[in-house]
Amino acid sequence: MPGPLDGVRILDLTTVVMGPYATQILADFGADVVKLEPPEGDIVRLNGPARHAGMGHIFLNTNRNKRSIVLDLKKPSGREAALALAKTADVLVYNIRPQAMARLGLSYEEVKAVNPKIIYVGGFGYSQQGPYAARAAYDDLIQARAGVPWLMQASGADEPRYVPATYADRTVGLHLANAVSVALFARERSGKGQRVDVPMFESLVQTLMGEHLSGRTFVPALPGEGYARVLSKERKPYRTRDGWVCVLVYNDKQWKNFFELLGKPEVYETDARFNSQTARIANIDAVYAYLGERMTERTTAEWLDGFERFDIPAAPMNTLADVFTDPHLAATGYFGQVDHPTEGRLTSLKTPSEWSDTRPEYRRHAPRLGEQTREILREVGYDDASIDRMIAAGAAGAAPGPGDPP
Secondary structure: OOOOOOOOEEEEEOOOOHHHHHHHHHHHOOOEEEEEEOOOOOHHHHOOOOOOOOOOHHHHOOOOOEEEEEEOOOOHHHHHHHHHHHHHOOEEEEOOOHHHHHHOOOOHHHHHHHOOOOEEEEEEOOOOOOOOOOOOOOHHHHHHHHOHHHHHHHOOOOOOOOOOOOHHHHHHHHHHHHHHHHHHHHHHHHOOOEEEEEEHHHHHHHHHHHHHOHHHHOOOOOOOOOOHHHHOOOOOOEEOOOOEEEEOOOOHHHHHHHHHHHOOOHHHHHOOOOOOHHHHHHOHHHHHHHHHHHHOOOOHHHHHHHHHHOOOOEEEOOOHHHHHOOHHHHHHOOEEEEEEOOOEEEEEEOOOOOOOOOOOOOOOOOOOOOOOHHHHHHHOOOOHHHHHHHHHHOOEEOOOOOOOOO
């Protein structure tokens, strides 16, 4: 079944996580994503565990449904081939600084000259309108500038910490995929291509400040820094008699039900900290501390049963191993298995959105470095002799074919 972006070709010059994650989303949706890699390959290929060099687990999980071509963009013939590819593409996506793209001779103006309708999308550290424009950026640094480590400590960590995931990369990757999709829609209406910049810093600040702008929403500012509920040091999984439980008693009905579950319905009426949303937010540390004290009185199973009976949102605290065996994910077929031609049996993550038509699918395995170089160059007019000369000169690279030595 063709995906919703079937017929769209994306020239993907991205590496590591943010850009490849965005382009994998687009590839899952059916776009023909041509991953253009340097001779040494995307550096994240080297991140293990792996069965074979250059096919690490993060690479495999952010580059399915793509084809790989190797070109040395610092060589004239490599750049010419990249422009030939751009001429046939709907979208070019990159995640190095625009200054570096210009040094390669692949600035927006140069690409637009060969393809006026190209959508040229960059995901990089900072807006080009500010003093950080030329600075390099990585996930940890963007988390730091956006205030994430401070938020972690303010909410109870012993010291400032990063989110234990490539939080900025994957959050901004979603912004990047959205930008490409919307730019394609805009071109359908206007017939015009355009340049789109998706800066990491500004994108992550938008994600965080939607709730943490707090009193600064108002001018002049009202008291309050950050969203008190999510910053509470008492907002955490609660220890039970035999383990942990996660519960969110949030609205008035849920709090009434909670005190019914405790056998203390009068507390909701007599304790002013609990009987309105405004009061609960104003006393959020005390409210959550009270929850924590009560949780130690019963077992995890007893609490989960009670919460279900009284319609109070709750969940067990899963480990990574628990997530892998979660019965809901098992029922929806979220974790599948596929046989990769070189890497063997792999676990595959299902595309999370569900469609009645044009369903996103796992159509193509994550490619070996340069696996489709010859195929892609033929598509844009290169004959076999020309391809052989480029490979011999180091301007292109190709993975061994069937029967070739590795």
